[in-house]
Amino acid sequence: MKAIAALLLLLATGPLFAQTIDPKEAARDKVTDRTNNAIDRGIDRALDRAEQGLKKLFGKKDKNKEAAQKPAEPAPAVAAGVAGAAAAPAVAAGTAGALKAYSKFDFVAGEQVVAFEDFLQDAVGDFPARWNTNAGGEVVRIDGQPAPWLKLPGRGLVYPEFVQALPENFTMEFDMMISDDLSNNMSGLRVHFPLMAQRTLQFDANFGSEPQVGFDLHPVPVGEGSTSHTWVFGAGQQKLLENTVPLAWKQGVPNRVSIWRQKTRVRLYVNEAKVWDLPRAFEPNLRYSMLLSADLFGGAVFFSNLRIAVGAPDTRNKLISEGRFVTRGILFDVNADRIKPESYGVLKEIAAVLKDNAGVQVQIVGHTDSDGEDARNLELSKRRAEAVKAALAGEFGIAAERLSTDGKGESQPAEPNTTPQGKANNRRVEFIRR
Structure with missing residues (x-):
């Protein structure tokens, strides 16, 4: 045969x-x-x-x-060739195990969200309205995933026009998926940090030597062989750094990419693993921005849930001295109280402050954005506060009697719920000293 x-x-x-x-x-x-x-x-x-x-x-x-x-028939407007995960249950099941997997994860998101994108405002099949490109791309739905995704062009670049020059200290996070037929030739998803003045549709994403910090995330759907590549060009267009390392990848589910810049230093994580830690990547006094590109041999790359934040959380001073600490770094599954594992770094910092101040008791208050019904948001905010309490008690050994919970739903917005960024800042957890 x-x-x-x-x-x-x-x-x-x-x-x-x-x-x-x-x-x-x-x-x-x-x-x-x-x-x-x-x-x-x-x-x-x-x-x-x-x-x-x-x-x-x-x-x-x-x-x-x-x-x-026989593969299941995709629903209309659902990206084919991606093995999607099942929809998350509206309970906190699985939180404990996921947090344990992140026990060495030291990433802590910035305090204030300055840019957010989940493509909910864009029509499926269209290129997102707040982005620009030299090659195309489209918003798609992936079976089992609550938010839309941007399917990148096979060869070309895209960038968010609402993101301009980035500060010297920021965090950037996003979700990434690949199709089951992504080739291991050419590139994967490339994340560039070029100079703001050089972020144009003519930017050479393949062979340019303009000042930039770049990362190529190139997973393979099956087996070993996933890699990440990095390169750094200085102000004089000389190559300062280039290297390739193995990459751990989880096919069929969103992989969380976290990038943390502190002046010249940059760290990049994929899920719980730190992939890069470059102490001399960014040059002082240069204004960098960001863009994405791809040069695919075959298959597709998907991108969603971009979150850029600034301001290092001052957990100890705000909670102990000022009596109130607010964080947007504790993230939950959509419409659920399951804590996302990338929240581990923030929870660890809060637990450390509570352990060092054994007499302090706190009230944990959940807040939501305005999407959905008022009553459901109120109930969801209370369940999320309870989930945070359970994580601090169960994973970090904080006595449960020191922690009380409440939820305010959408009743106390920090910003107007009129933009994705405003909604992201309203989804927060507050710790109040009692």
Whole structure:
């Protein structure tokens, strides 16, 4: 059977091999050392498809196997080829285990959200209104995911026009997914920090030597081989740094990317793992911005839930001296009280302050944005405050009797609920000394 399939494959797919060994393509970054693997996987998949077709031709069907292998039909406007996770339950189940996985995660998000994007205001199929591009892209839905996603163009760049020059201290977070057929050739998702004046549609994302700090996140859907690449060009357009390291990736679910700049230093995390820690990446007195690019050999990359924040949280002083500490760094699943694991760093800092001040008791107050019904938001804010209490008691050993909870729903907005940024700042947790 394999022999017949191979013969049919050779007759039908000759151009595939000619395209793969095209010397123009072979000259591009990373193609040379990855093409053979891509060919092998392509042949295997094609042989499997050919063999299945021959089985059908000769009448040899295994209905059970076919049912198991048949992919579910995607809902309208849902990105095909992405194995989505199940919708999150509206309970805090799984919080404890997720937080333990992040026990070495030291990322702490900035105190004030200055930019946020979840694409909820954009129509599926359109390019997002607040972004710019030289190649396209579109807003899509991924089965099982509550928020829309930006599907990046196969080759080109995009950037949020509402993000201008970034300060020398900021945190940037976003979710990333890839299709099940993403190639390990060419690039993955590239995150550039170019100079503000040079962030234009003519920016050379492939071979430019303008001052910039860059990261390429290039996962593979199956097995090992995911990598991250970084490069730094200085003010004189000289290359100061370039390196590649392995990358741990979780296929079929959103992977959280966290970037933390402190003056010249930058750290990058994927989920709970610190991938990069570069002490001399950014140059002082240069005004950097950000953009995204891709140069895909095949497959698709998806991006959502961008969150840029500034201001280092002063947990100890505000809670102990001022009696009140507000954080936007404790994040929850949509419409649920399950704490996202990337909240670990903030919870750890709060727990440390409480442990150092054993006589202090606090009230934990949850707040929401205005989306949804008032009564449900009130109830959700109370459940989220209870989830924070449970995490501090269960994961960090803070006595439960020191912690009380309440929720205010949407009744006390910190900012107008008219922009994604305003809504992000209204979704917060408050700690009040009693």
